[in-house]
Amino acid sequence: MNFDELTGFLEKRVQMPMPGDVAHQKMKPKMANGAPLKLKHSTPPRRGGVLILLYEDQGKVRFPLIQRPxxxxxxxxxxxxxxxRYEEEDLDQFHTALRESHEEIGVSKEKVEVIGSLSEFFVAASNYMVLPVIGKLDHNPKFIPEPREVADIVxxxxxxxxxxxxxxxxEIVVRNGYKLQCPYFxxxxxxVWGATAMMLSELVEILKEYPVR
Known part of the structure; x- marks a missing residue:
């Protein structure tokens, strides 16, 4: 998988219609009894941004994931x-993703080239509307975890x-004791399950169109 070809493909592909919820549903958890998982909130969702950061490491393309403490x-x-979370000083959710990633894993936002984004995604568990931003680095970064927010980086x-x-x-048992049947990577x-897996599922779907593996 060639880094420049892949990122070039993604830069063009994200300008086209996206699979969105069709892709998200493939990784959606269900109750252990097969019933759909339904969560309701009394307040409007807050905005947020996350970063899918692509970089090349010895000829292979990688991206960081964090483990929450x-x-x-x-x-x-x-x-x-x-x-x-989106903050008032952020210009938009792209800026949120870059700022928060700098805080959490130590990657300078000035060095990240933004390719585009996937579909905005509603995280029902925490009532957030999140924009998954795709970015790339021209070097293999040294990640620095922020210990209050990041237990590990893979x-x-x-x-x-x-x-x-x-x-x-x-089957995964969540903190309220509910048993969920979860697709995962x-x-x-x-x-890697839940909202993160659902967002990454859309990336997987568009990468199926990528002609070179």
Whole structure:
């Protein structure tokens, strides 16, 4: 998978209609009894941005995922894309994704070239409307985790993300005791499920159109 060809393909592809919810639904968790998972909120969703940061490492294309620390919250210990909440000083959700990624994994936002974005995604569990931004770096970065927000950083290959053998399913018990049947990506021996998997599923769908593997 050639880095320049891949990022060039993505830069053009994100300008076209996206698969959106069709792709998201493929990785959506369900209740263990097969019922759809429904969450309702009384307030409008807050905005946020996350970053899919592509870079080349010895001829292979990678991107970082973070593991959230253990805390009393709905996303405790989960794997995620770097990113976070929109703040008033942010110009837009693209800026949010770059700013938060700088804070969480130490990548200078000035060095990231933005390619575009995937479809905006509603994270029902935390009531956020999140924009997955795609960016690239022209070098292999040294990531610096922010310990209050990041317990670990892993850097899976994009080729692993689109490998069908990495797509699996299992039961996961969430903090409120509910048992969920969850499709997930097995990346770097980590279980990538929920909102992150649903957003990455759209990337997988458009990468199926990429002519060179």
């Amino acid at each position: 253990s805390y009393d919250g709905i996303h405790s210990d989960q794997m995620a894309l770097p990113g976070g 850097t899976p290959l994009v080729s692993d993300l689109i490998d069908p053998s990495r797509l699996k399913e299992k 097995d990346l770097e021996d980590r279980t």
